[in-house]
Amino acid sequence: MNQIKACIFDLDGVIVDTAVYHYKAWKRLANELGFDFTEEQNELLKGVSRVRSLEIILNIGGVTKTDAEKEELATRKNTWYVDMIGRMKPDEILPGAKEFVQACRDAGIKTALGSASKNSMTILEKINMVNLFDAIIDGNKVSKAKPDPEVFLKGAEELGVTPADCVVFEDAIAGVEAAINGGMKVVGIGSPTVLTGANLVVSGLSEMSVVKLEEL
Numbered sequence: 001m002n003q004i005k006a007c008i009f010d011l012d013g014v015i016v017d018t019a020v021y022h023y024k025a026w027k028r029l030a031n032e033l034g035f036d037f038t039e040e041q042n043e044l045l046k047g048v049s050r051v052r053s054l055e056i057i058l059n060i061g062g063v064t065k066t067d068a069e070k071e072e073l074a075t076r077k078n079t080w081y082v083d084m085i086g087r088m089k090p091d092e093i094l095p096g097a098k099e100f101v102q103a104c105r106d107a108g109i110k111t112a113l114g115s116a117s118k119n120s121m122t123i124l125e126k127i128n129m130v131n132l133f134d135a136i137i138d139g140n141k142v143s144k145a146k147p148d149p150e151v152f153l154k155g156a157e158e159l160g161v162t163p164a165d166c167v168v169f170e171d172a173i174a175g176v177e178a179a180i181n182g183g184m185k186v187v188g189i190g191s192p193t194v195l196t197g198a199n200l201v202v203s204g205l206s207e208m209s210v211v212k213l214e215e216l
Helices: 019-032 039-045 050-061 067-085 097-106 120-126 150-159 173-181 210-214
Strands: 006-009 110-114 135-137 166-170 185-189 200-202
Touching: 006 097, 006 150, 019 039, 019 050, 019 067, 039 050, 050 067, 067 120, 097 110, 097 210, 110 150, 120 135, 135 150, 150 166, 150 173, 166 173, 173 185
Parallel strands: 006 110, 006 166, 110 135, 166 185, 185 200
Antiparallel strands: none
16 A cells, blocks of 8 residues: 555646646737747646747747847746636635645645746636645745755645645646655656656546546
């Protein structure tokens, strides 16, 4: 019997999908700067910081800006994004996510959120899931980006469990690497050909169960 004591969940792509809002905000920015930004081009921003994302977009449009202007543009994009997620509803929770987190809790497994997003709390409040996590580690509590394991190690620490007793749920390569770097087991959400380092890969939390968890 495997002693899994805690599950740590990434937010974006695991519990909800806010990627569409990031895309809409970046597209609006590009349009205001006089060029278009396609969904294909948006793939280049996956798992990339806001500052780097802006640089990629300015490159696409062949636009040059000063550091001060870049800061203003990044802030403007974030304001639009926060405005959109501020209107999120519980029906935007990804299939099976709430049910699986609840099932873990019912089985006596501790739960934490481990996300680089500084807007995690806003999103959890909008989808009514704040009370389903024993610890919430977000971009306001960590300084190092994944694949650095800081966000997950902090989660384990706040839950009072050792990394080896944790399972992380992640949809990004950097996130899977972060979990491995932290000495944790990891379930990838997405494609097995992409998330090769994961102990198990599923298409979503709707495919997970406590039994599957114990088989890891």
